[in-house]
Amino acid sequence: MDRTQRIVSARIGRVFIYALLIFTALLYLAPLYVMIVTSLKDIEEIRSGNLLLFPLKPSLYAWQKAWSSACTGSECDGLAPFFWNSLRIVVPAVAISTFIGSINGYVFSKWQFKGSNYLFGALLLGCFIPFQVILLPMAKLLAVLGLANTVTGLVLVHIIYGIAFTTLFFRNYYIGIPTELVNAAKLDGAGFIKIYKLIFLPLSKPIFVVTIIWQFTQIWNDFLFGVVYSGSGTQPITVALNNLVNTSVGGKEYNVDMAAAIIAALPTLLVYFFAGKYFIKGLTAGAVKG
Amino acid sequence: MGSISINRLSKQFGAAKVLNDIELEIQDGEFLVLVGPSGCGKSTLINLIAGLLKQSEGAICIDETDVSDVSPGDRDIAMVFQSYALYPTMNVSQNLSFGLEMKKTPKDEIKQKVEDVSSLLKIDHLLDRKPSQLSGGQRQRVAMGRALARSPKIFLFDEPLSNLDAKLRVEMRTEIKKLHQRLGTTIVYVTHDQVEAMTLADRIVILKEGEIQQIGTPFEIYNNPVSRFVADFMGSPAMNFVECVVLNNRLIVESADNKNELSVPLNDESSLSNMDTVILGIRPEMVTEPKPGSTGPFIHHFAFDVDVIEPMGADTLAIGRWNDVEVQARISPEAGMNAEKVFELQVDTSKAVLFDPYTGARVDFKPATA
Numbered sequence: 001m002d003r004t005q006r007i008v009s010a011r012i013g014r015v016f017i018y019a020l021l022i023f024t025a026l027l028y029l030a031p032l033y034v035m036i037v038t039s040l041k042d043i044e045e046i047r048s049g050n051l052l053l054f055p056l057k058p059s060l061y062a063w064q065k066a067w068s069s070a071c072t073g074s075e076c077d078g079l080a081p082f083f084w085n086s087l088r089i090v091v092p093a094v095a096i097s098t099f100i101g102s103i104n105g106y107v108f109s110k111w112q113f114k115g116s117n118y119l120f121g122a123l124l125l126g127c128f129i130p131f132q133v134i135l136l137p138m139a140k141l142l143a144v145l146g147l148a149n150t151v152t153g154l155v156l157v158h159i160i161y162g163i164a165f166t167t168l169f170f171r172n173y174y175i176g177i178p179t180e181l182v183n184a185a186k187l188d189g190a191g192f193i194k195i196y197k198l199i200f201l202p203l204s205k206p207i208f209v210v211t212i213i214w215q216f217t218q219i220w221n222d223f224l225f226g227v228v229y230s231g232s233g234t235q236p237i238t239v240a241l242n243n244l245v246n247t248s249v250g251g252k253e254y255n256v257d258m259a260a261a262i263i264a265a266l267p268t269l270l271v272y273f274f275a276g277k278y279f280i281k282g283l284t285a286g287a288v289k290g
Numbered sequence: 291m292g293s294i295s296i297n298r299l300s301k302q303f304g305a306a307k308v309l310n311d312i313e314l315e316i317q318d319g320e321f322l323v324l325v326g327p328s329g330c331g332k333s334t335l336i337n338l339i340a341g342l343l344k345q346s347e348g349a350i351c352i353d354e355t356d357v358s359d360v361s362p363g364d365r366d367i368a369m370v371f372q373s374y375a376l377y378p379t380m381n382v383s384q385n386l387s388f389g390l391e392m393k394k395t396p397k398d399e400i401k402q403k404v405e406d407v408s409s410l411l412k413i414d415h416l417l418d419r420k421p422s423q424l425s426g427g428q429r430q431r432v433a434m435g436r437a438l439a440r441s442p443k444i445f446l447f448d449e450p451l452s453n454l455d456a457k458l459r460v461e462m463r464t465e466i467k468k469l470h471q472r473l474g475t476t477i478v479y480v481t482h483d484q485v486e487a488m489t490l491a492d493r494i495v496i497l498k499e500g501e502i503q504q505i506g507t508p509f510e511i512y513n514n515p516v517s518r519f520v521a522d523f524m525g526s527p528a529m530n531f532v533e534c535v536v537l538n539n540r541l542i543v544e545s546a547d548n549k550n551e552l553s554v555p556l557n558d559e560s561s562l563s564n565m566d567t568v569i570l571g572i573r574p575e576m577v578t579e580p581k582p583g584s585t586g587p588f589i590h591h592f593a594f595d596v597d598v599i600e601p602m603g604a605d606t607l608a609i610g611r612w613n614d615v616e617v618q619a620r621i622s623p624e625a626g627m628n629a630e631k632v633f634e635l636q637v638d639t640s641k642a643v644l645f646d647p648y649t650g651a652r653v654d655f656k657p658a659t660a
Contacts, residue, residue: 180375183342188440189363189392198388202379 039063039258046254062255066263070256072243073232079263082240086220088151089236093158094215100159101166101211102204106196108167109174110182120171126164135228142229149231157229158219165218166211173207174200206282213279217268237264291353292443292476293318294339299348301334308334310500312348321470321477325487326497327523332480335497336446339478341365352443363392368437369446372453374429376421382408382432383417389440407435427458438469447479451486463489484524488512496520513641518650521571521643527607529571530617533647536566541644541655543570543613552590554639562644568653569645574607574618576638579625588640594619594633599626608635 034051040058041049068078108120138157139148147153177200185195226236235243241264245257294316301309309331316322324332337343339350341362349356357365368389376385383404390400408414411431421429430450437445447466451459467490470477481487487494488508496503496511496519504516515521521529534543534552543552554570562568580591592612600607606626608619612635619635644653 178373178375180371180373181377183337183340183362184369184371184375184436185377185388186342186362187340187367187369188389188436190388191363194392199377199379 035258035262039066039255039262041255043251043253043255062253062259063263065253066244066256066260070244070253070260071247071249072240073247079237079240079244079260082235082237083263085151085230085234085240086236086238089154089158089226090216090219093155093162093219094212096155097159097162097166097215098208098211100163101168102170102201102208103196104163104167105170105172105174106200108171109177110179110195111192120167123164123167126161127168131161131224135224139228149229149234151230151234154225154229154234154236157225158222161225162215162219166215169207169211169214170204173204177203206278206285208282209275209278210282213271213275216271220268240264291318293353294444294476294478295351295354296335296339297349297351299335299338299350300346301331301338301343302346308500309338312500312502314495314502314505316476316478318353318476319474321467321479321490321492323479323481323487323491323494324497325481325484325494325523326503328482329499330497331500332482332497333448336369336448336478336480339444340367340369340446366443367446368440368442368444369448370430370433370437370450372449374421374433374450374453376429376432376436378421381418381420382413382424382435385421385432386417386435386439389436393440403439403441407439410438411435426454427462430454430462434466434469438473443476445475445477447477449481451481451483459486466490485526488524494524496523515571515643516652518569518571518645518652521645525573527574527618527620529573530577530615531645532570532572532612532615532617534568534570536562536564536568538564541568541570552592552637552639554590554642562653562655567647568655569647570639571643571645572637572639573641575620576641577617577619578636578638579619579621580634580636584636584638586640588638590637590639591634592637594635596631596633601626 037053037055038046038051039062040060041055042057042059042061045056066078067080069076070078072079072082104123108116142148142153142156145153147156181199182195185199190198221238222236223238223242226239227242230236230239241260244260294314296312296314296316299309299312300307312335324335326332334343338345341357341360345358349358351357352365377388380388386404386407387400390403395403404417405414408417411434413428413431413435416424416428416432421432424432430453433450451462454462463486479490491508493505493507494511495505498519504511504520506514511520511524515524518531522531532543532552534541536542541552541554594608594610594612594617596608596610598609600609601623604623605620606623608621608626610617610619621635644655645651646653
């Protein structure tokens with residue numbers, strides 16, 4: 001091939017690749033677009049119109065209804081109370097499971113004891129158990145503890161199953177911190193807690209970011225534990241969304257349903273937009289250089 | 291005040307016995323160097339002394355107190371690690387004061403100590419920097435400063451100079467020696483570099499595969515090695531080993547054409563019998579160009595096939611073959627420049643040593659003095 005032919009074929013190749021990428025992106029984003037657009041239309045427009053059409057008279061009616069007055073079963077208070085429920089569940093669950101994971105990771109990486117490898121393996125099983133398997137035993141346990149249908153009970157479940165992942169994250173990260181640092185600190189007279197507080201914790205920012213983002217996303221988006229272990233006043237937003245969509249007084253209000261879905265997904269979407277790059281950075285960060 | 295007594299110490303990792311029955315008395319104020327090839331157990335031994343590892347058998351006593359159950363932080367020992375192990379999120383000043391803060395030392399005392407140590411090691415202009423902002427040599431000084439600041443009874447050094455470039459290594463070696471002269475604290479120093487061992491130690495302990503081969507002053511180890519392994523390990527360039535035969539009360543290094551024979555007369559007290567084979571060990575500095583002033587029963591001459599000439603500056607290393615045995619000679623730079631393919635060398639056997647060819651153990655022999 002001569003030079004001009006090569007340039008032309010390179011250009012054609014590039015155009016083709018871009019076209020393919022743009023097409024795939026559009027395909028991927030199409031449902032989100034439809035959701036947003038539908039949530040801004042009124043029912044007449046939805047029923048008569050094309051899914052992809054931009055709203056003629058965009059209005060926030062559906063959003064207001066989804067947030068404060070849509071019916072989720074027998075109550076009609078919108079998603080707002082359940083949004084706060086989710087927050088009440090997610091914040092302590094993320095905080096506690098992350099903290100425990102950090103201590104566990106610290107112990108497994110630098111303070112091995114007899115049988116610690118087996119214990120770690122057993123803990124890791126928690127990452128791979130299909131959660132459906134433990135639903136019944138866990139329900140029994142919560143009943144015994146008097147925590148059935150409570151927010152505390154649901155938080156407890158999320159903490160327990162979160163610990164498997166958080167321990168893994170922290171342990172793998174802390175393995176990268178040279179053991180000689182721990183030895184130097186031991187010789188300097190520091191013990192278990194001081195070494196954690198003064199040496200490991202200051203080095204842990206990247207992995208805390210990773211773990212918190214991961215745990216937040218997992219727990220906020222969870223439906224299974226939410227639907228099984230919550231009672232009528234303690235349901236998270238994912239369960240409420242399901243109820244909202246399945247409750248129709250009169251005809252189905254698709255715009256409200258769409259708005260409700262986006263409201264439910266918004267926190268994790270925002271976390272991704274603002275903190276996503278820190279997630280990637282944290283996963284690939286080494287702990288100590290030099 | 292800083293004496294260490296190691297009794298019948300052994301350490302096993304699973305099936306591997308890394309240290310076997312170590313007996314060692316370290317005097318207060320001594321600079322003791324543990325040296326040996328990789329895997330000989332020297333780092334394990336120093337970690338046991340520090341309390342970072344627990345021994346499988348035996349006891350370690352510091353100042354006659356058994357410290358086997360004492361935690362590392364309570365043994366009053368400071369250690370300088372090969373990788374320095376500086377606390378990465380703290381600046382130099384905080385690194386230096388960490389140990390003192392753990393011991394709840396009053397703030398003004400800590401401040402004074404940090405000032406003293408940092409000016410001694412010339413790192414006082416670096417106090418606000420973090421370890422990642424320091425060069426290798428600076429980090430090494432901070433690591434030493436951190437150990438010094440604690441004024442411990444015993445200093446442990448685990449190959450502290452290995453990560454430095456050659457020139458810096460030589461400088462820091464002298465600094466460490468000066469520090470020891472100034473402080474008089476017991477130092478246990480681990481290295482695989484026998485030059486460091488020779489230059490720094492009051493006494494050297496040579497380890498091989500978890501066992502002590504020899505303990506002695508650098509002079510003793512160098513001139514009186516107890517085995518072929520020790521003789522070969524210490525000294526650079528390495529000792530020459532030549533096989534020879536005892537014949538009629540003389541040590542003969544044979545040669546096919548009788549031109550390159552070495553014949554060392556033995557006196558009557560030798561323990562060798564006729565027809566014994568032994569290994570003769572002669573250091574390269576005893577194999578030189580013929581020196582006009584050298585005479586006597588220990589001086590012999592022979593011819594030598596030169597393979598390589600390595601000028602080292604102060605003298606020149608000539609590597610070649612003598613009766614098909616590779617021999618290294620230390621000749622003057624001038625002689626090195628004029629070297630021909632085959633030239634005559636002078637061998638001084640006054641400090642030669644003999645080894646059993648099978649066990650490597652030292653064989654006593656007394657060359658005739660007349």
